[in-house]
Amino acid sequence: MASATTLDPSPHVVPDVPATASPAPPFEVVYEAEFAFVWRNLRRLGVPEAGLRDATQDVFLVVLRRLPEFEGRAPLRSWLYSIVARVARQHRRTRKRRDLGVTEDAYQVVDRESFSPQHRAEDREALRLLLELLDRLDDEKREAFILSDLEGMTAPEIAQALGVNLNTVYSRVRAARLELRAALAARAADGRKLP
Amino acid sequence: MNEILELDALCEAARQGEDPTDEDRRAVLKALAAKTGVALGTTAALVVDNAASNAGSLAAGTSGTTSLAPAAAIAKGTSFYKGLALFVGLGSASALAVGVHLDEPGPRDVAPSAPSAAPRPVPVVHAPIDEPIPPKAHVENPPEPARPVAPSKTPPRKERTLEAEAAALANIQRALRDGMPERALSLLDAEERAWQGGALAPERAAARVFALCAAGRATEGRRLARRFLAHHPDSPLAERVRESCREEAGAQ
Numbered sequence: 001m002a003s004a005t006t007l008d009p010s011p012h013v014v015p016d017v018p019a020t021a022s023p024a025p026p027f028e029v030v031y032e033a034e035f036a037f038v039w040r041n042l043r044r045l046g047v048p049e050a051g052l053r054d055a056t057q058d059v060f061l062v063v064l065r066r067l068p069e070f071e072g073r074a075p076l077r078s079w080l081y082s083i084v085a086r087v088a089r090q091h092r093r094t095r096k097r098r099d100l101g102v103t104e105d106a107y108q109v110v111d112r113e114s115f116s117p118q119h120r121a122e123d124r125e126a127l128r129l130l131l132e133l134l135d136r137l138d139d140e141k142r143e144a145f146i147l148s149d150l151e152g153m154t155a156p157e158i159a160q161a162l163g164v165n166l167n168t169v170y171s172r173v174r175a176a177r178l179e180l181r182a183a184l185a186a187r188a189a190d191g192r193k194l195p
Numbered sequence: 196m197n198e199i200l201e202l203d204a205l206c207e208a209a210r211q212g213e214d215p216t217d218e219d220r221r222a223v224l225k226a227l228a229a230k231t232g233v234a235l236g237t238t239a240a241l242v243v244d245n246a247a248s249n250a251g252s253l254a255a256g257t258s259g260t261t262s263l264a265p266a267a268a269i270a271k272g273t274s275f276y277k278g279l280a281l282f283v284g285l286g287s288a289s290a291l292a293v294g295v296h297l298d299e300p301g302p303r304d305v306a307p308s309a310p311s312a313a314p315r316p317v318p319v320v321h322a323p324i325d326e327p328i329p330p331k332a333h334v335e336n337p338p339e340p341a342r343p344v345a346p347s348k349t350p351p352r353k354e355r356t357l358e359a360e361a362a363a364l365a366n367i368q369r370a371l372r373d374g375m376p377e378r379a380l381s382l383l384d385a386e387e388r389a390w391q392g393g394a395l396a397p398e399r400a401a402a403r404v405f406a407l408c409a410a411g412r413a414t415e416g417r418r419l420a421r422r423f424l425a426h427h428p429d430s431p432l433a434e435r436v437r438e439s440c441r442e443e444a445g446a447q
């Protein structure tokens with residue numbers, strides 16, 4: 001996976017964001033281009049299927065309000081993800097208050113057109129399993145892992161999104177991978193059964 | 196699924212099913228517009244839909260009644276029109292001025308073509324620049340001969356507004372009501388050539404079903420009806436799409 005190289009901790013220059021990036025793009029453009037990014041990452045961060053529309057709306061309300069402040073010092077997606085992560089935490093908290101814990105449908109995945117028809121069941125199951133695994137990570141590792149291994153962002157971009165330094169990014173991603181691989185291995189040892 | 200034990204492979208497989216549907220995009224956009232009082236312009240590519248080739252519209256097919264969904268959309272488009280123009284036109288500076296919790300304007304019974312409806316003040320939009328707003332709807336599709344309540348025609352805008360989309364939809368529905376399904380189809384084709392997707396794509400998809408059935412092309416109509424029902428099972432138009440095609444198919 002590309003993330004293995006993007007996170008190579010060999011010294012590399014943090015690219016400066018080009019000066020042309022400073023004017024914020026129009027809201028409609030951001031909405032159009034980044035709706036899917038916001039949507040899938042809210043889910044990866046633990047917002048259940050049923051709450052995705054509300055959470056996505058909350059993210060774009062913040063974008064609508066704060067886009068003028070976006071100066072292009074960080075990539076747009078880094079900036080967006082910081083909003084996504086905050087909204088996801090809020091929604092998770094609300095859910096916990098309401099349900100006193102994770103409910104059964106927390107990892108439910110509905111059938112969507114985006115699944116390839118021939119692999120529909122497998123893909124859905126893969127997503128369900130991944131969401132469940134991600135839920136075992138703490139927030140910090142989870143947020144870093146998603147950006148590196150699922151979004152393929154570079155370590156400097158992740159650092160900007162999470163507001164931490166590069167070394168922290170590397171160590172969080174490494175730790176997340178270790179935990180997830182261990183969980184997968186344990187699952188395999190359990191007779192390859194899903195819970 | 197038992198085969199997926201590698202983390203990378205799992206991530207790869209999971210990615211296939213993560214994207215939102217066009218319904219999700221539309222629903223959130225509409226909710227945002229309702230909440231902010233800003234009609235967020237739906238650009239042509241906003242809701243690119245692989246079903247867009249059969250986009251179609253609401254109602255009018257068999258009965259002359261108008262359906263709920265577009266009426267709401269139209270009302271929204273009209274009353275939020277000023278907000279949209281301000282937002283799109285001024286970009287970053289004025290966007291700040293657009294409050295986030297604006298009062299949601301109540302539903303209004305305003306047809307897109309009603310020229311008497313002066314632009315209503317949008318509740319909490321305090322944009323610094325008072326851009327003049329054309330008070331009337333405009334259409335982008337080919338001119339239609341002699342229509343009694345024709346929306347005034349102004350040059351097409353770069354950004355497609357919900358209002359313009361609704362006006363185009365109204366033309367299509369009028370053709371259907373007037374028993375001109377072929378004309379409705381050609382309007383729909385023109386619409387699809389010019390604009391992929393859009394907030395009213397499901398309404399146009401339904402209109403195409405009605406038009407095909409009315410034109411005696413039941414096989415095609417049924418095929419698109421099935422597609423419509425698969426993509427928009429919860430649409431307020433679903434029932435009519437189902438019925439319309441059945442009637443027409445039986446008539447053949």
